[in-house]
Amino acid sequence: MNPKISQFLNANQLTTPCLIVDIDQIEQNYQQLHHAIPNADIYYAVKANPALSILNKLISLNSFFDAASWEEIQSCLNAGAKPSQISFGNTIKKVSAIQAAYQANIELYAFDTIEELHKLAKHAPATKVYCRLAVDNIGADWPLSGKFGTTVEHAIELLLEAKKIGLCPYGVSFHVGSQQTNPHAYVNAIEKSALVFNALADHDILLEMINLGGGFPIHYHKDVPEINQFATTIQNSLTQCFGDDMPRIILEPGRYLVGNAGVVSTEIIQSSQRGKMNGPRWIYLDIGRFGGLAETEGEAIRYPIITMYDGSTTGPVILAGPSCDGVDVLYQETSYHLPLQLTAGDRIALLNTGAYVSTYCSTCFNGFTPLEEHYI
Amino acid sequence: MNPKISQFLNANQLTTPCLIVDIDQIEQNYQQLHHAIPNADIYYAVKANPALSILNKLISLNSFFDAASWEEIQSCLNAGAKPSQISFGNTIKKVSAIQAAYQANIELYAFDTIEELHKLAKHAPATKVYCRLAVDNIGADWPLSGKFGTTVEHAIELLLEAKKIGLCPYGVSFHVGSQQTNPHAYVNAIEKSALVFNALADHDILLEMINLGGGFPIHYHKDVPEINQFATTIQNSLTQCFGDDMPRIILEPGRYLVGNAGVVSTEIIQSSQRGKMNGPRWIYLDIGRFGGLAETEGEAIRYPIITMYDGSTTGPVILAGPSCDGVDVLYQETSYHLPLQLTAGDRIALLNTGAYVSTYCSTCFNGFTPLEEHYI
Numbered sequence: 069m070n071p072k073i074s075q076f077l078n079a080n081q082l083t084t085p086c087l088i089v090d091i092d093q094i095e096q097n098y099q100q101l102h103h104a105i106p107n108a109d110i111y112y113a114v115k116a117n118p119a120l121s122i123l124n125k126l127i128s129l130n131s132f133f134d135a136a137s138w139e140e141i142q143s144c145l146n147a148g149a150k151p152s153q154i155s156f157g158n159t160i161k162k163v164s165a166i167q168a169a170y171q172a173n174i175e176l177y178a179f180d181t182i183e184e185l186h187k188l189a190k191h192a193p194a195t196k197v198y199c200r201l202a203v204d205n206i207g208a209d210w211p212l213s214g215k216f217g218t219t220v221e222h223a224i225e226l227l228l229e230a231k232k233i234g235l236c237p238y239g240v241s242f243h244v245g246s247q248q249t250n251p252h253a254y255v256n257a258i259e260k261s262a263l264v265f266n267a268l269a270d271h272d273i274l275l276e277m278i279n280l281g282g283g284f285p286i287h288y289h290k291d292v293p294e295i296n297q298f299a300t301t302i303q304n305s306l307t308q309c310f311g312d313d314m315p316r317i318i319l320e321p322g323r324y325l326v327g328n329a330g331v332v333s334t335e336i337i338q339s340s341q342r343g344k345m346n347g348p349r350w351i352y353l354d355i356g357r358f359g360g361l362a363e364t365e366g367e368a369i370r371y372p373i374i375t376m377y378d379g380s381t382t383g384p385v386i387l388a389g390p391s392c393d394g395v396d397v398l399y400q401e402t403s404y405h406l407p408l409q410l411t412a413g414d415r416i417a418l419l420n421t422g423a424y425v426s427t428y429c430s431t432c433f434n435g436f437t438p439l440e441e442h443y444i
Numbered sequence: 445m446n447p448k449i450s451q452f453l454n455a456n457q458l459t460t461p462c463l464i465v466d467i468d469q470i471e472q473n474y475q476q477l478h479h480a481i482p483n484a485d486i487y488y489a490v491k492a493n494p495a496l497s498i499l500n501k502l503i504s505l506n507s508f509f510d511a512a513s514w515e516e517i518q519s520c521l522n523a524g525a526k527p528s529q530i531s532f533g534n535t536i537k538k539v540s541a542i543q544a545a546y547q548a549n550i551e552l553y554a555f556d557t558i559e560e561l562h563k564l565a566k567h568a569p570a571t572k573v574y575c576r577l578a579v580d581n582i583g584a585d586w587p588l589s590g591k592f593g594t595t596v597e598h599a600i601e602l603l604l605e606a607k608k609i610g611l612c613p614y615g616v617s618f619h620v621g622s623q624q625t626n627p628h629a630y631v632n633a634i635e636k637s638a639l640v641f642n643a644l645a646d647h648d649i650l651l652e653m654i655n656l657g658g659g660f661p662i663h664y665h666k667d668v669p670e671i672n673q674f675a676t677t678i679q680n681s682l683t684q685c686f687g688d689d690m691p692r693i694i695l696e697p698g699r700y701l702v703g704n705a706g707v708v709s710t711e712i713i714q715s716s717q718r719g720k721m722n723g724p725r726w727i728y729l730d731i732g733r734f735g736g737l738a739e740t741e742g743e744a745i746r747y748p749i750i751t752m753y754d755g756s757t758t759g760p761v762i763l764a765g766p767s768c769d770g771v772d773v774l775y776q777e778t779s780y781h782l783p784l785q786l787t788a789g790d791r792i793a794l795l796n797t798g799a800y801v802s803t804y805c806s807t808c809f810n811g812f813t814p815l816e817e818h819y820i
Contacts, residue, residue: 115768115810136768139811158768158810160714160728163789181716183788205770215726215770222719245770338536340557343598350591352536358804362734365741365771392491392512392534394581394591394621395741412559413539426807428734431814433803434491434534435515 069374069417073331076444077417084335084415085355086440089117089422091125093329098129101284101321104299108317111155113282114140116322116423117330121443123147126325134320138165141174151175155279157241157320159184159200159216166191178241178279180218185226189233196238197230198279199223201264203257208245208283209368217242220260224267231273239277239315240264246323247369248283249292251301258302262309277316278306284324286420289370289402295324323423330422332360332371332439336414337390348384351406353416356389356396360439361418362428364398371418377407391434445750445793449707452820453793460711460791461731462816465493465798467501469705474505477660477697480675484693487531489658490516492698492799493706497819499523502701510696514541517550527551531655533617533696535560535576535592542567554617554655556594561602565609572614573606574655575599577640579633584621584659585744593618596636600643607649615653615691616640622699623745624659625668627677634678638685653692654682660700664796665746665778671700699799706798708736708747708815712790713766724760727782729792732765732772736815737794738804740774748795753783767810 073088082088101110111134112126118140126133127148134157135141144154151173156166159180166177170192177192179185180200188197202217218226227237240261244253261278268275280302285292306314338352355361363369382405389396410416429438449464458464477486487510488502494516502509503524510533511517520530527549532542535556542553546568553568555561556576564573578593594602603613616637620629634654641651656678661668682690714728731737739745758781765772786792805814 118808118811135811137766137811139808139813143811158766160766162711162713162730181714181718183714183716187788210770215764215773216768218719226719335538337538338557338559340559342557343594343602354538358738362806388591390513390534390536392592394586397591412563427809429807430738430803431805431807432494432515435494435511435513435519437515438807 069331069419070329072444076442077331077333082333082442083440084333085359086333086442087330087360087421087426088333088442088444089119089122089326089330091121091329091443094122094125094326095129097325097329098126098131101295101319101324104295105302105317105319107314108280108319111318111320112325113320113322114144115427117326117426118143119426119441119443120147122326123149138168141169141172145172155318161187163187163191170195176238179226180216182226182229185230185235186233189235193234194236196236198239198241198277199226199264201240201242201257201260203242203244203260204253205245207248207250207253209247209249210245210363220263223264227264227268227273227275228271237268237273237275239275239279241279241281243281244283246283247285249285251293251298253283254280254298254302255305258305258309265315275315277318279318279320282320282322282324284321286323286327288372288420327423328420330420330425332418332421332425333415334418336410336412336416339411348386350388351385351410352388352390353398354390355439356391356398358391358393358396358430358433359389359436360425360429361389361398363424367399367402370399370402371421373404373406374417374419375407375410376414377409380407380409382406383408390436445707445795448820452818453707453709458709458818459816460709461735462709462818463706463736463797463802464709464818464820465495465498465702465706467497467705467819470498470501470702471505473701473705474502474507477671477695477700480671481678481693481695483690484656484695487694487696488701489696489698490520491803493702493802494519495802495817495819496523498702499525514544517545517548521548531694537563539563539567546571552614555602556592558602558605561606561611562609565611569610570612572612574615574617574653575602575640577616577618577633577636579618579620579636580629581621583624583626583629585623585625586621586739596639599640603640603644603649603651604647613644613649613651615651615655617655617657619657620659622659623661625661627669627674629659630656630674630678631681634681634685641691651691653694655694655696658696658698658700660697662699662703662796664748703799704796706796706801708794708797708801709791710794712786712788712792715787724762726764727761727786728764728766730766731815732767732774734767734769734772734806734809735765735812736801736805737765737774739800743775743778746775746778747797749780749782750793750795751783751786752790753785756783756785758782759784766812
């Protein structure tokens with residue numbers, strides 16, 4: 069475990085469940101990504117964790133921000149970000165949200181339909197817009213395809229239309245899926261982007277930007293390629309497609325910046341063989357799918373677990389949350405083995421839980437209050 | 445739509461998304477269930493919706509309460525419920541929660557493992573305990589089996605043990621699964637319960653109570669059996685198993701009491717054919733799986749939808765939530781048809797959303813604040 073968090077946990081008797089996030093680790097992640105892909109502007113995906121301490125640190129590092137809503141834009145502005153540092157990256161936006169963002173001088177907006185484009189032309193005239201492409205999400209543990217994005221052909225039409233209705237066609241974006249473990253997923257997507265750039269150039273419209281989205285993986289239960297492998301693959305693909313005429317590159321990391329900076333401390337409510345039933349022990353934790361671990365749906369994201377008895381004899385376990393809900397089971401198919409000594413009242417740590425935990429957490433399902441958060 | 449809610453929606457320009465709940469409808473549902481199964485005590489499953497207005501109304505009707513956590517117990521007590529009206533129905537409880545409940549004079553506790561039983565004996569001595577049986581959930585749209593409950597044989601052992609360690613072995617419980625559409629699901633479960641009663645009687649321990657759980661279905665997308673069909677089936681089964689020696693009967697309805705009393709009003713953010721892609725229109729709402737509609741996971745619960753253009757020409761749609769998350773799609777496999785006229789900015793109503801919406805809602809995923817609630 070991150071030593072700073074480990075020390076903090078030992079020094080404080082915290083109420084569980086709680087999330088501890090090491091802000092220095094986030095700075096380190098930011099610098100690492102910046103060094104790996106130095107020609108890219110990093111737009112932090114605020115939705116991964118909108119805590120003020122994180123926004124403050126990233127502002128001090130001159131980060132940009134990818135906001136999914138007017139509320140996230142407000143959080144960034146309140147933390148001191150300039151409007152020019154913020155992209156409104158959700159392709160579906162309420163008119164009221166577009167109006168508010170425009171009033172706040174936000175200059176950059178995503179879209180992927182003709183309807184959204186017309187909303188933007190009306191309520192955020194003359195701003196920079198970029199079209200999201202639908203791309204392959206194979207290789208991603210948490211796919212994001214299907215719901216957003218459009219075809220190359222349609223993106224070309226839309227960007228031409230953007231120009232006609234007074235917007236600034238600025239570029240394209242895509243998302244290869246969250247926790248994407250295959251660097252080559254970016255290659256196909258960059259090639260699609262280049263097709264759009266070339267088609268627009270034929271109409272004398274010079275797009276300026278490619279938004280590569282997020283998706284860089286972090287270490288959960290298995291090894292993933294290093295960020296440098298992604299960087300090399302991406303740079304080669306960009307060079308091949310654009311040569312010396314390199315567009316502005318935008319990245320939207322969320323998980324990559326904050327995921328490994330967080331640890332969830334949770335108490336075991338019950339550890340039981342469950343009577344005469346065969347099969348593994350059930351361990352019920354005081355955090356579950358509705359307490360913030362939403363990404364365990366389908367057992368997609370598999371957090372490493374640390375216990376005070378690590379090194380002693382282990383056995384297979386099923387891990388479940390504290391609520392009465394039958395779907396509130398974290399890992400049943402995934403093979404987790406934990407020390408046999410673990411019992412009710414013991415605390416265990418779920419690693420790499422800095423992203424997408426505090427925000428997914430339900431307001432009060434089963435009466436449980438949202439987990440406490442500590443930013444250190 | 446419920447006319448009282450319809451009138452309220454027309455009279456007020458509410459911020460969306462929001463939930464409007466008709467308290468009179470809850471009273472009507474309570475009375476209906478009470479008349480259908482008059483020999484049962486109704487323990488409202490607070491987790492379905494813990495709003496103070498609902499608790500107040502149910503207290504005025506002399507309802508009992510099934511609490512999933514110490515926090516829910518507190519809500520009931522704060523609303524004026526007596527400790528004797530409250531069951532601590534979660535089979536897995538933190539020691540601190542048991543201690544708090546015992547201090548607050550809660551008398552009735554669920555369990556299904558030897559570990560929990562020993563926690564109860566230590567921290568809530570001499571209280572009444574009931575053992576949850578694992579029963580078939582076939583026929584339920586939202587199954588609750590797998591995570592809780594034990595076998596008949598083990599329940600017998602545990603209840604004998606309860607006696608030995610100074611607890612009062614009070615009865616058994618089961619849950620046939622939420623939105624259970626097959627009345628006969630209760631028959632098998634009652635028969636299992638009778639086996640436990642008989643075995644304990646052989647040891648001169650007279651169990652007093654069967655907790656039939658919840659599960660009574662309400663009308664979503666398809667017709668479901670009337671409550672009277674369930675009542676008849678249950679009464680017949682109880683008579684067959686227990687004759688004149690009828691135990692105390694407990695019900696734990698949640699959805700049945702509050703589900704049809706609620707309507708969610710939501711704004712369409714975008715309605716789009718999504719470019720050159722084939723297939724239905726996509727309609728994006730300002731509420732999704734993480735804004736409270738968690739039970740649309742796997743498209744399990746299918747809310748009826750009312751629009752201002754009902755009666756006009758419709759077409760197939762895919763319904764999605766407002767967040768950037770790829771899994772935030774409500775209905776893609778389910779065949780929903782909505783008026784072609786619907787466009788961004790229009791409001792639609794999701795019916796029968798009184799249960800399990802306000803509490804599942806995330807604290808701030810994508811920056812969206814929890815839906816507003818109106819109890820009328």
